[in-house]
Each structure stands twice: as structure tokens, then as C-alpha cells.
Amino acid sequence: MSAAVEVRERVRELLAAHDPATTDRLDFLRARFDAGLAWVHFPEGLGGLGAPRSLQAAVDAELAAAGAPDNNPRANGIGLGMAAPTILRYGTPEQQARFLRPLWTGEETWCQLFSEPGAGSDLAALGTRAVPDGDTWTVDGQKVWTSGAHTARWAILIARTDPGLPKHRGITYFICDMTDPGVEVRPLRQITGEAEFNEVFLSGVRIPDAHRLGEVGEGWRVAQTTLNNERVAIGGQRTPREGGMIGIVAATWRDRPELRTHDLHQRLLRGWLQAEVVRLTGERLRQQLALGQPGPEGAAMKLAFARLAQELSGLEVELLAEDGLGYGDWTMVRPDQVDFLGRDAGYRYLRAKGNSIEGGTSEILRNIIAERVLGLPAEPRTDKDVPWKDLAR
């Protein structure tokens, strides 16, 4: 039986055993996970069937058509897009069994405790300390820009376990319990008015060694899996033609002929062209991935996505003329999901500014393309081989 046929068969069985119309939402999601239809490319027993990733779209579409609930992925982007692939790659069987199911169903959402006040682009310079004490670790430090920390049940965390080693080598990766009494989350208000992200103070937080992901000192390598997946998660979403920001601008253009000018028309056509080419580039990347030949376009998709989102959202504000002067609502709220496209044009314009910062800035992504894809020589560095404790800061 081909994988596609088997997957379709499983969908039919799931729907037969759990009628979406009468089944409790969470019960349905758990049953879907147990049927291997959560993420079909994951192994059996962990929500998947070991099937090609390309079959997922058909599963999602078929279940949606049958009226099945989804797992509200926007409320748990970091869990689904970043924590899960890292746990799959580096987690112990116990960790995988404990964390993946409630992560996928959305019962437990996740956040990412990576960035610090002194370590952003230069993430490996981080200073949050984790000190071993028997089979637990004690963590002290400060994290910042932590999206969704106010709703998350768990966090992926990187911390310094050996300050005597050069910065990339003394880091260890943990799963942190956000309900630990030593975790304090304070909102940070953003340029949009709301607070999607937070600062997080860690004071004597206790983490059992069983919640360490990967070996001690291997945290930087483990974090690469997270970061690579973050870039694909932000820029690599499959979209139909006119999906995303361009669809919103094009709809306004069609609906409101009185707003049209020749200059805006030229820029709209360029934007539309750019959006279509970015869409095709992403599609080509997915075709490569499906054949198991991952191309280096991964980091680039986020770079392209950010550039496009910023251009188009700026164009939309201009197109709206007087309406572009308004703004929906500046009230400080703490949203429980990340939404790049939600609300109004002013919000989209401002939120898009984050796209070239979050998940690695566009400057850092260009460095990555230049050095790892094009093979250009690195800039001279003074920090690489110096013990972390001796670095200038």
C-alpha cells in the first residue's frame, strides 16, 4: 500500500471512529495524534506515520473539509515550529513521549528563552547560568523579547554551563517549566501598542537533569536545529497565489478604484510580481525538501518574506490615503497568538517591522547566505576562541 493510500485510509478510520460533529475538541485532537495524523512525517507513536511530509497538506485539507477542529497553530507557533523538531531530533524517548502530544494538541504551549539583553544576534554570548546540583540544575539570568511567555507552559532554554570555555562550547539546552516559582514574566509593550513579547527573569529556577535536551555543552548545536526550523517556520509557509500581505493589498486595490494612482499602480505591480516569485521560490524549496535534497533557500525564504512584507504593508498604508492615517487600537493587550496579518493596515505595517528582526535579523541572514551558501570568507573575529568569561561586554 502506498503511503498516500495508507494516510487516506487512516483519515477515513479516524473520522469514522470520532465524528467531529459529536466528539469533544480535545478528544478529537488526541485521537488524531494517536492515529499518526498530527504530522505524518514524524515517527509512529509520536503523532506521525513516518510518511513523506508532502502528504500533510492533503490530511489537513481532508480533515478540515470534514469539519474537524484544528490545533490552533497560531497560538503555539514556537512549540510546533521549533520546539517539536528539536525534541524529535535530540529528545530522549521519555521526553518525546511526555512532551510532543500535549504540544501538538495545544494543551501545552511553548516559548523560546534564547535572547538576552546582552546576547541577540550574537546569541552564543548569552550569560544566563545553569549550575548542576545533583540531578537538578539551578538557573539564574534574564531573557528578553520572549514571545508568548505569558501563556506558555514550557520553554526551550539555552544557558551557560561552562564559562571557562569559548562561548559556543559552554552552552547547554534545557526544557524549562514556566510554572516554576523562580520564573517571572513581565510584558514588554511593542510599537503596535500590544505586548506579544516579554522579559523573563529566572531566579533559582530548578530544572531536573531529565529535562536537558542533548549533551552538556552541546547546546549550541541543538539550538541550530531550533533556529533553522524557526526560519522555515517564519518564511516557509506554503501560500496560494495572493496569499498573505499581497492578497490584502490587491483586494483593496480592486475594491476601491478611487484610491488608484499611477505611481501606486507601478509599485503594486512590482510588489505583486515579487510576491509571486517569492511564492514560487518557496514552492521550489518544498519540492526539493520532498525529494530529500534540502537546498540552501531555507534561511533565504525568511529574508525574502521580511522584505516583501515590509514593502507591501508600507504600500497598503499609502494606498489607503486618509484612512491610512488611522490606527485601530493602541490599548495595551497581551495577545495569546501571533498574527502578522490581523487587524488593520497600520498594525500590519508596524508588525512587519519585526519580521526582519525576529528569528535572526536580515543582516545576520545575509551573513549566513554569504558564508554558508556562497562560501565567502568569514570576517576576522576576535571572540571565537576566547573563554566566555574573558569576553568584552
Add this chain to the structure above:
Amino acid sequence: MSDLLYSSVEEDLRAAVRAVLTDHCPPSAVLARCETPAPYDPRLWRTLARELGAAGLQIPEEHGGAGAGLRETAVVLEELGRAAAPTPYLGSAVLATTVLLGCGAADLLAPLAAGEQSAALAVPLTADPWADFPAGVRADAAGTLSGTVTSVPDLAGAATVLVPALGQDGPALYAVESTAAGLARTPRTSLDLTRPLADLTLHGAPARRLAGPDTAPGILRRALLTGAGLLASEQLGVAEWCLATTVDHLKQRHQFGRPVGSFQAVKHRLADLWLDIAGARAAARNAADALASGDDGPETVLAVAVAQAYCGDTAVRAAEECVQLHGGIGMTWEHPAHLYLKRAKADQLALGTPGRHRAALAGLADLPAPA
């Protein structure tokens, strides 16, 4: 969704074409040939067209071709672009061949498929798929042609010239032997040294009618659409050469005690260019795949407009960056960068400028201009 990758057959074809070009068409040879009156290397063309069968890729087997298709043709164009190779491929194997296929002129296809002759389509290189049927040549009642067509690509060596002309009953397509009485070709000095242009003058030249008013406009449009869509692949090849050559140079070249390629200002420009070229590859493949399907519906037309609007500018930018980032050597006649700059700039105007194709998108994507 179209297949945007390269099949293993396509990769084999690429390797074969590239091997021929590496042997017969190094930049030094291209440069040397530019300054001779014979723009093409007949041996190179014979090897490509006859031995590899590259000229007949889109011609069905019953007419002596390879019966492959336009995806494969596009791969050949990528390699020809990468080598800035002077061959009549675009004019003969793409434009003229597409017209002959549309007309079903089997006897004229056979010598092209066999690589024995080349043909030219008598339109200016700047012709685009959205323009009106050309009116520069007229057929009289006896079927002889008179008029002029300027800046025709790949005309010089063509044995047969395919001429869109207004006949007594409307638009038609004719074939004229290049040796016919009343036919004259005047070479132009062209910006692109590797794709010579010539003006065609006809004075009562005897001609054979291939298609009449019912079909001629559609056949011509299909040929120009095919040319525009596949030219994107040539532009991709040009851009890829420019980026690769620049990266290689900047890894070697030292200034201020370090490789110039380690300076971030330079790296970021190259990273952006790489990203644009990744887009060009996806767009060019998409157009080739759409054209190969044989469907001329709106999806294909849109795929062509997107590819040509995007790849034309990308190739120019790549070539301009190549010159700039080579410094003084980039300005020399000796270094091949200028061959690519000239090819890229001429290609940008060829078969519709990026602006023309963007304007077409306004209709295709329902983004109407202001009233």
C-alpha cells in the same frame, strides 16, 4: 503545481551541453570571435545542433526531432546563457521552430531538426507577445513580399526566413529562402556582441505562404510567448555565471590584508543577488513548465509574464554587480564580464521589457490601472 526542479534527464542534457561549451566556447574564444565577421562558430553549432540534437529538442520525432520539449529546451538556454555562447539557438531553435511547428511545415522543420540549417523569424528582437501583428511587410496578389524588418536576431546565417506579413486577406506567415531574389540582409552593429542583429529588406521577394489570417496571429503570438518565457532561462544562466564568477574572484582578491569577499558590505550585496537568482530560477522553471504543457491559457501567459518581468532585471543586476565588484579589471575588454553585461542588457529589451511584462500583469492578475 508545476514541477520546478530538474529531472535527471534534464541534468544529463545540461552536462552534455556544458561539456561541449567548455570545449568549444571558452570566454577567450567568444571574445575572439566577436571581432570577426563570422559571428557564429559553425563547428560549435554543428556539435550542438547535429551531434547533441539540441536544435530539435521541441520537434517531434516524426519530423526528425528529439520529441523532448520546452523544459529541455530551457535547460539548453540556461547553459548557452552561462557561456554567453554565440549561437542562433533563440532565433532558430526557439522562435522559428515554434512558428514552423504551429504551421505544420514538416519539410522546413526537417533540416532544422537535423541541425543542417538554421532559420530566422523576421521580427525585431524587441517584439513582444502583446503587440499587434506587424505591418512592416506586405504581400501582393502574386504572393511576393515587400517591406523591411529591423533588428532581426540570428538572421545572418539563416537559410530560411519566416516573415509575418499583411497579405491581401489579412495577416499571414510566409517562408522566404535567404537566397531569394529581392531579399537583402544588412548587419547592424549590436550592443550584444554575441547575438548579432540584421535588418531585412524585401523587394518583391518570392515567398511561400505557411499560414493565413485564421491562424497566423495565434502562431506568431505563441512563438513570441515561447521565446519570452524561455529567454528567462537564458537570463538565469547569465546571472548564475555572473554571481559565481564574482564570488570566485572575491575569494581570491586581497585588499587591506584580507580577501575582499570577507567584507560585509560586499557579502550582503552578493547574498541579496543570490536570493534574487533563486527567485529567477523558480520563475524561469515555472514558465518553461507551463509552456511545455502546450496550454496557452491564462496560467501559461501569466507564468511567462512573471518570469520575463523578473529574470530580465535580475540578469542585468547580476552583470552590473559583476562588473562593479571586479573593479578595474571588470572594465577591460579582456575580461569576459562585459560579454555578459551586453547580453543581459540586450536580453532585458528582448521579447518585451520587464515593464511591458509587468503591464501585462495588470490585466492578467486583475490589477487595473487608474482610470
